[in-house]
Amino acid sequence: MSLSRRQLLHAAGAASLGAATTQRLHRRSAAAQTAGDKEPVTIQFWTHDQNYIDFFTARAAELTESPDSPYAYELNITQAPSADIITKAVAAYSAGRGIPDTVGIEISQFSRFMQRGVAEQTLLDLTDRVAELRDQFFESRWAPYTVDGRVYAVESGYPLSVYYYRQDLLDEYGVETPLETWDQVMQIGREVVVPQGKAMAAISTTGGQGGGDITQFGLLFQQRGGTFFDAAGNLTLDTPEAVEVAELLATGLQEGTILGLTDFYGGPGAAAMQQGATVGYFMPDWFETYVLQPTVPDQEGLWRIQPLPAFAGGGSRTSVWGGTGFAVSRDSPVAEATWELLRYGYLTRDGQIKRWQEIKYLPTMAEVWDDPALTGPDPFLGGQEAGQVYKELAPTAPTQYQSPFWNQLTVELAGQLAELYNGRTSPADAIKNAAAAIQAEMG
Amino acid sequence: MAVSVDERAGTGRGADRALVPPRPRSLGAWWRRHERRLAPYLFVAPFFVLFAVFMAYPVANALWLSLHEWTGLGAMEWVGWDNYGEVLRDASFHHAAANTAWYAAASLFVICPLALLLALALNSRRVAAKDLLRTGYFIPVVLSPVVIALMFTIIFDQEFGLMNAGLRGLLGIRPINWLGSPEWARLVIIIILVWRWTGYIMIYFLAGLQNIPRELYEAAQLDGAGSWRLFWNITLPLLRPVTAFVAVVVLIGASQIFEEPYILTNGGPGEATLSIANYVQREGFERLNFGYAATASFILFAFVFLVTQVQIRFFGIGREQEG
Known part of the structure; x- marks a missing residue:
């Protein structure tokens, strides 16, 4: 049997693809991967606050290095004032293109998503995804991002x-x-x-x-x-x-x-x-x-x-007063990877502690308040243990x-x-x- | 009904038509036959194509939108002319219309005369450093709105502002809540409008003044005319076309004012400085009532169109050509 050059290339390509697919399946099941083997994911990350950029960039790097995550993250940042970023997002959702994969919605802007089914049509319904974890968090911080009983965003802090x-x-x-x-x-x-x-x-x-x-x-x-x-x-x-x-x-x-x-x-x-x-x-x-x-x-x-x-x-x-809920776009092509990043950053004990340590936004997870990491002295406040004040409140x-x-x-x-x-x-x-x-x- | 050449050729020939081979034609031959007739249309086509795509279609689409309720997503809901009735009854729209009328009046009756005065001064032979002054007056137009907002917020702040400090120091006046009080806030917006646009309008008047022949002034002066008479009998009549143009442009611009209230007061306090353009933006992008916002835009258009028509008649624009 003789093979032309083109047939040979096709065969080689198919073999590589098959091997890659097998390898990916194997990787996921084994949950032991190196950064080079992971599925590359670029997340369109929209926010008004540099702190969130710093925080999620660090978490994305950790997940990329982690053997438990199948994704190699890259964040493509869009930053604008809180009202403008939502106007831009609404325009993108309306046009059906150029949408963010995740967008930080400042609390006063969320009402725009409450208009006549907008949240339902644009944002990923997180209700079932957070169901098991929900009790571990202060219920008062789910309420601002809930429409008709469905949760559409995860709070970034506890603005006490x-x-x-x-x-x-x-x-x-x-x-x-x-x-x-x-x-x-x-x-x-x-x-x-x-x-x-x-x-x-x-x-x-x-x-x-x-x-x-x-x-x-x-x-x-x-x-x-x-x-x-x-x-x-x-x-x-x-x-x-x-x-x-x-x-x-x-x-x-x-x-x-x-x-x-x-x-x-x-x-x-x-x-x-x-x-x-x-x-x-x-x-x-x-x-x-x-x-x-x-x-x-x-x-x-x-x-x-x-x-x-x-x-x-x-x-x-x-x-x-204040707060920012991070939501995942319903039609995001990388919704699962985006949700994984959001879950890792905001809905885990480690993520909540790191958020406090790195950008000083208070935890919304109740049990985290007992962690010694929250009770250190604050130099700006003359060494006062600010965490202790907040903990009681x-x-x-x-x-x-x-x-x-x-x-x-x-x-x-x-x-x-x-x-x-x-x-x-x-x-x-x-x-x-x-x-x-x-x-x-x-x- | 249009009938093609082929169809006409086939009429009455019945079954023979299928036997007649089509006449060989090339695009080049076709173009040579129609070139003289089509070429002018091709020359003017770019404008009409661009106009249709970027003006006629969006305007028609906005008109269609104004007859619906729409959040920007999903299907539009037909409401007919209801939006027009609701907007006209909306107290917020009334506030916005009243504020916009204030801005338009200030532009016409404050900015235009001031611009003319400045132009007269700069056109005078006795004023030195004209280029520097002209540049200075024009700078506010090219400044970033963000810079303007920052600057005026600091100037007009109640506690730490330059204006109150000056008034307190010079006249002993108690601090005025410039941006927190409805009347003062509206006045601040008008001050910004004057500061920002007078230099720009001045350029038009200056160009008009420079086109008035000097001989007319010299002849009048030989006849014993004074400065006031020169201005009243020569300058103003000969500036009439420029004045008419400026009045129309200023009114249209002032009716669409958006940046100044948006960056400085965001339409507040309450709705004290809200313009119609701010109202449209608020309804469309903050409240996601796109149909309602489109309706307000069309009402604004109708109002500006009517007032412009009045202006055109008042200034007699086009009458000279007709005569």
Whole structure:
């Protein structure tokens, strides 16, 4: 039998392919592979936060080296601001091409996926995949990424809120810490701190989705026991708790105990921090790594944290604000490999500990809080064991429910809060008007 | 109905038609026969092809979209003209339309006169360093919107802003909440519009002024005309075509204003600075109501079209040619 050159090449190719297939099957079953033998996978990784890029790049490298993973990962990064990255993703899903394999959805952007079946049509339903693990995590961090009972993203952190304060300044003014109640904070502000030309806290008054910023209002509202929407998606804004929080902020701004910043995260916010215009902030955990450390590195060792001062009327000593859920695109050609990376990074004990160690985002897995790795001293906080503070607060954090009408909430509430902060309306009217306007849009 | 040559040739020949071999033809021969008639169409075709692909089709598609509800995914749901009724009743659209009217009015009645004044100054023989000044006035147009946002946020910040520091230092005025108060925020947007676009509009007026023959001014001066009379009787009438062009362009541009409110206030506080273009973007990309957003776009188009028609009649654009 004679073979032409072409036939010979075809035969050789088929033999190689067969051998490779056999080898792959063997590899998977044996689960013992070297990086060179693995299936190469390039993941289109979209996010707004450099921390996630660093974290998942490290996890991808580990999985590529691991004998337990069949994939050799490469991440193709797309980074843009949190709203823009979702706009880009929505456009890609609509076009049906150029979609991300995984996308980090900042919590306030997730409501866009809650519109009339968008999540179902674009994101991989993770409900069954996380079913066995779900109980090991704080249930409150599944809720923000759940639509019609189905989970579509995995939370990147536990944004527990605390009161950050300048220990050196409060020592100088003779103020004893921790501060126990908001009434105490306001009184100390009026009597001690404001006369020094400083405020007890700063809030963001503009710059958010609706041109205003509801961050600090929302944070305190949830601490006080309120929620914007309930689990069923009904608006639950117009409550005495909301009025109480609005009154606290408006009074604080009028008296100067609270400083209003038009660009909290920009130049004016940085100026306030650098000049020590306020002795404290009430913000989530990410405020330290995302804002404080990069803005005032020279103030290392001067800051401390404590649980949020309590409201006399009740509520928790902490709150939640922010967060990012990572989702896998339903039509991703490498959905399984992407899910494997996400599972390894976020849903394992090691991944949760590494996330805290490397990018300082708090664990959402309950049992991890007992790990000694979380209880080390934080140099920026003067050696304080920040993990210990957060550990005590973690079980009491409120749940933030989402709604397709989050954008409407932000716009209307921000507008009414602006009126309130300018002294043109009362706290009760601001809340009532905002609730009525949102309800009207909800139909 | 069009009938091909082959069909006409076959008419009445019945079965014989199949026996007649087709006349051999080449593309070259066909082209030579039709060249004179088709060549002009080919020359103008690129414009029409591009217009059809990038303008007519998207506009028609947007019109179709405005008659549906659509999140950008899956099937569109036909709602007919309902979107138009809803948008026209939407309080947010009313806010956006009112704000846009403010921006358009400021552009027409503040930017245009200021630009003309600057152009007159730069056209004067008594002003030195004209190139430097012209470049200086034009720079805001080429600056990145991000830089503009950063700069103006810092200038107009209530606590740490340059503006409040200056007002406090010079006049003892209490800090103004420029970006957090609805009226002040709207004014800040208008200040940015003026700062950003006056230099650009000035270029048009300057070009118009430079085209006015000097002899006309000299003749008028010999007849004893003063500066005001020269401006009123020579400059303004001869600038009329440029003024008409600028007025139309400025109105269309101001009606579509997006960047300034978006980068500085994001339409807020509340909806105090929201423009119609911001509203369209918000409805389309943040709330995924693409049909609704397309509807608002068409309403904006209709409004701009009507006002532009009024402007065209007011300035008498095209009348000279007709006369």
